[in-house]
Amino acid sequence: MGNVVAIVGRPNVGKSTLFNRLTESRDAIVDSVAGVTRDRHYGKAEWLNVEFGLIDTGGYTHNTDDIFESEIRKQVNLAIEEANIILFLVDVNSGITDFDEAIANLLRKSKKKVFVVANKVDTYDRIADIHEFYKFGLGEVYPISSSNGSQTGDLLDALIAAFPEKTPEEEIDIPKLAVVGRPNVGKSSLINVLTGKENNIVTPISGTTRDSINTRYQAFGFDFMLVDTAGIRKRSKITEDLEFYSVVRSMRSIQESDVCLLLLDASLGIEKQDLHIYSEIIKAKKGIVILVNKWDLIEKESKTMEQFKKSILERIAPFTDVPIIFTSTITKQRVHKALETAMEVYQARIQKIPTSKLNDVMLEEIERYPPPAIKGKYIRIKYCMQLPTHTPAFAFYCNLPQYVKDPYKRFLENKIRDHFNFHGVPISIFMRKK
Numbered sequence: 001m002g003n004v005v006a007i008v009g010r011p012n013v014g015k016s017t018l019f020n021r022l023t024e025s026r027d028a029i030v031d032s033v034a035g036v037t038r039d040r041h042y043g044k045a046e047w048l049n050v051e052f053g054l055i056d057t058g059g060y061t062h063n064t065d066d067i068f069e070s071e072i073r074k075q076v077n078l079a080i081e082e083a084n085i086i087l088f089l090v091d092v093n094s095g096i097t098d099f100d101e102a103i104a105n106l107l108r109k110s111k112k113k114v115f116v117v118a119n120k121v122d123t124y125d126r127i128a129d130i131h132e133f134y135k136f137g138l139g140e141v142y143p144i145s146s147s148n149g150s151q152t153g154d155l156l157d158a159l160i161a162a163f164p165e166k167t168p169e170e171e172i173d174i175p176k177l178a179v180v181g182r183p184n185v186g187k188s189s190l191i192n193v194l195t196g197k198e199n200n201i202v203t204p205i206s207g208t209t210r211d212s213i214n215t216r217y218q219a220f221g222f223d224f225m226l227v228d229t230a231g232i233r234k235r236s237k238i239t240e241d242l243e244f245y246s247v248v249r250s251m252r253s254i255q256e257s258d259v260c261l262l263l264l265d266a267s268l269g270i271e272k273q274d275l276h277i278y279s280e281i282i283k284a285k286k287g288i289v290i291l292v293n294k295w296d297l298i299e300k301e302s303k304t305m306e307q308f309k310k311s312i313l314e315r316i317a318p319f320t321d322v323p324i325i326f327t328s329t330i331t332k333q334r335v336h337k338a339l340e341t342a343m344e345v346y347q348a349r350i351q352k353i354p355t356s357k358l359n360d361v362m363l364e365e366i367e368r369y370p371p372p373a374i375k376g377k378y379i380r381i382k383y384c385m386q387l388p389t390h391t392p393a394f395a396f397y398c399n400l401p402q403y404v405k406d407p408y409k410r411f412l413e414n415k416i417r418d419h420f421n422f423h424g425v426p427i428s429i430f431m432r433k434k
C-alpha cells in the first residue's frame with residue numbers, strides 16, 4: 001500500500017486518456033484536486049487487488065509552442081518527488097521528439113524506477129515501431145493503446161510486480177499512525193513532539209527502494225509506527241503546488257495507516273479541504289482521531305470547547321462517532337491524550353465481537369424495531385456475525401436482503417455502536433441471503 005505512480009510525458013501523448021482508463025477500470029474515484037493552479041489529477045487505481053495512487057502530472061496547454069523547459073522540469077520533478085514509479089509516456093506515431101529527449105534526460109538523472117510506455121500502439125502491426133524508444137536507455141519499452149486498452153494489462157502486471165515489498169519490520173503488528181491535514185495545521189510540529197530527542201527511536205526503517213520512511217517509536221509510553229514522516233516533513237520546492245502535494249501525501253499516508261490523526265487549525269475551524277481529507281479517511285475505512293490543534297491560540301470561555309465540537313460534528317455528518325481532542329504542539333497540551341486515543345481506536349478497529357454476544361444484543365434490538373415490510377413482504381433477520389475482514393464489517397442474514405434499505409442499515413450500525421466501542425472506527429454493514 002501507499003504506492004504512487006505518476007504519468008509524465010509531453011502534451012498529446014495520451015496521459016489523460018491513460019489516467020482515465022486506469023482509474024475508470026474500477027468504479028473510479030477521480031479526485032480532481034480543487035484549488036490547484038494547473039490541471040493535475042490524483043486518482044486511485046487497482047490491479048489484481050493491489051491498489052495504488054495515480055498522478056496525471058497534466059500540466060501545460062496543448063499548444064506545443066507554449067512549453068518551456070522549466071515547465072517540463074516542474075512536471076518531472078513533481079513525479080520524482082511524489083511517486084515511487086514513473087510512467088514515461090511517448091507516442092509511437094511521432095517517434096522521439098526533442099521534448100521527449102528533455103524528459104528522458106531528467107528521468108535518467110533521477111534514481112526513480114521508470115517505465116517507458118509507447119502509447120497509441122492500437123494494432124499489433126505497430127509493435128515493430130517501438131524499438132526506437134530503447135534509445136532512451138531507460139530499459140524495457142511497453143507498447144499500449146490507451147484508447148482501446150490493448151496491452152495495458154501487461155503493463156499493469158509489470159508495474160505492480162515492481163512495487164517494493166514490505167519489509168519484515170513493516171509487517172509488525174503495531175499501530176501505524178498517519179498525521180494528516182492540510183498545510184500549516186501543525187503536522188510537522190506534532191511529529192517533532194512525538195519524535196523529539198527526549199523520545200526513544202526504536203528502529204528507523206528506511207527501505208532502499210521506498211521513499212516513505214516508516215519509523216517505529218516509543219513515546220509517551222506507547223509503541224507505534226509513524227507513516228511517511230519524511231514525506232510530510234519534506235518541504236516542497238514548488239510552492240505553488242503546495243496544496244496538491246499535501247493532498248497527494250495525505251492520500252498516501254492514509255492508505256498506509258491503521259489510524260489517522262487528522263489535524264485541524266483551531267484558529268480557522270473546519271474547512272472544505274479538511275472535509276475532503278476526512279472523507280478520504282472514512283472511504284479508506286481507517287481509524288480516525290480529529291485533533292483541533294493550536295488550541296493555545298483560542299480565547300476560551302466555559303462553552304468554547306463544546307461549541308467547537310458541535311460545529312465540527314455538524315460538518316462531518318453522517319459519520320460522527322469520532323473522538324475530537326483539543327491540542328497544542330507548542331504547550332504539548334493533550335498530545336499524550338491524542339496518542340492514547342489513537343491507541344484505543346486501533347484496538348477498537350481490530351477487535352472481534354464474539355458471535356453469541358453480538359446476536360444476544362442485536363436480535364433483541366431487531367425484534368424491538370424490525371425492518372419495515374416492503375410490498376407486503378416481511379423481512380426476517382435470523383442472525384448476524386462479524387466478518388473476518390481487516391476492517392470491521394458485519395453481515396446480517398435474512399430472507400430478503402435486497403429489501404433492506406440504507407436507513408435500516410444505519411439503524412443497525414448505530415445499535416452496534418451503542419453496544420460496542422467503535423469510536424473513531426468506520427464499520428460496514430452487509431445484508432446476506434439466508
Ligand code: GDP
Pocket residue numbers: 009010011012013014015016017018062119120121122144145146147148
Ligand atoms: P495528454 O495531453 O498527454 O493528456 O493527451 P490526451 O490523453 O489528451 O490525448 C491526446 C490525443 O491522443 C487525444 O486525441 C486522444 O484521443 C489521443 N489518444 C490517446 N491515447 C491514444 C491511443 O492509445 N491511440 C490513439 N490512436 N489515440 C490516442
Ligand code: GDP
Pocket residue numbers: 181182183184185186187188189190232293294295296297327328329330331
Ligand atoms: P504543517 O505544514 O502542517 O507541517 O505545519 P507546521 O508544523 O509546519 O506548523 C505551521 C505553523 O504553525 C508553524 O509556524 C508552527 O510553529 C505553528 N504551530 C504548529 N502547531 C501549533 C500550535 O499548537 N499552536 C500554535 N500557536 N502554533 C502552532
